[in-house]
Amino acid sequence: xxxxxxxxxxxxxxxxxxxxxxxxxxxxxxxxxxxxxxxxxxxxxxxxxxxxxxxxxxxxxxxxxxxxxxxxxxxxxxxxxxxxxxxxxxxxxxxxxxxxxxxxxxxxxxxxxxxxxxxxxxxxxxxxxxxxxxxxxxxxxx
Amino acid sequence: xxxxxxxxxxxxxxxxxxxxxxxxxxxxxxxxxxxxxxxxxxxxxxxxxxxxxxxxxxxxxxxxxxxxxxxxxxxxxxxxxxxxxxxxxxxxxxxxxxxxxxxxxxxxxxxxxxxxxxxxxxxxxxxxxxxxxxxxxxxxxxxxxxxxxxxxxxxxxxxxxxxxxxxxxx
Numbered sequence: 528x529x530x531x532x533x534x535x536x537x538x539x540x541x542x543x544x545x546x547x548x549x550x551x552x553x554x555x556x557x558x559x560x561x562x563x564x565x566x567x568x569x570x571x572x573x574x575x576x577x578x579x580x581x582x583x584x585x586x587x588x589x590x591x592x593x594x595x596x597x598x599x600x601x602x603x604x605x606x607x608x609x610x611x612x613x614x615x616x617x618x619x620x621x622x623x624x625x626x627x628x629x630x631x632x633x634x635x636x637x638x639x640x641x642x643x644x645x646x647x648x649x650x651x652x653x654x655x656x657x658x659x660x661x662x663x664x665x666x667x668x669x
Numbered sequence: 670x671x672x673x674x675x676x677x678x679x680x681x682x683x684x685x686x687x688x689x690x691x692x693x694x695x696x697x698x699x700x701x702x703x704x705x706x707x708x709x710x711x712x713x714x715x716x717x718x719x720x721x722x723x724x725x726x727x728x729x730x731x732x733x734x735x736x737x738x739x740x741x742x743x744x745x746x747x748x749x750x751x752x753x754x755x756x757x758x759x760x761x762x763x764x765x766x767x768x769x770x771x772x773x774x775x776x777x778x779x780x781x782x783x784x785x786x787x788x789x790x791x792x793x794x795x796x797x798x799x800x801x802x803x804x805x806x807x808x809x810x811x812x813x814x815x816x817x818x819x820x821x822x823x824x825x826x827x828x829x830x831x832x833x834x835x836x837x838x839x
Binding site: 535536565583587590665 | 676683704
């Protein structure tokens, strides 16, 4: 009987915690998509454009965990070719290959696990989301 | 009793999370659509109606018998806010669900102001334009629901081929 109860609680935990994880992942993914488009729309190939992109992403509202928490520690990276990314572009690349790609990563959003913890599950689950976009024309690439 | 409570709770929360996730996806789709849609300054409300319809029905001009993507969701539950730049051109579009109740098995949960998204505006800004078609999707449907007409011959042809004249549109 007690074994069955533990199993039942585990399945209830599965429904509750995985439901929250699923929603939180979707929310974070939607946010990074909006942020990547915002950053890409500000890029003009120059370092000034990169700075504008960073500022625009900082101002963009985004929430997760059923809309109750603000997405934090967002990382914005840039690339001229869509493959080599850097978080801190150092030089103006307008003449050769302009900064044309932006990638937004939300790496540090930990969701508290409620039920599964009671049956040996982890205390937190890290929600990762990442989206990249290119400018001119502005569109999502990943 | 305890077992029933646990099972009931699992169903209640599972369904609520499922519906909320559907809302997140619907609002995100609406945001992407709004971000690309031509902003016609003389017909902002018709544009907003199309955006609301896309969130609720997955189609900016749904058929009269269209089913919402989430039970009980109505266009008036979708709030569309444009953030304009100093020149008057749209800079961002903000979509959120307001005054909606998710009815699960044992009672419901009211949500307002979430989920919400904000997308940068990437479409064409046309301050002097009106919507080329009405909010009904471009066709004027007869009250008899037997035939439709509009000013474009291709509309005539396509509507006859599709035999969709007997349907009403929102």
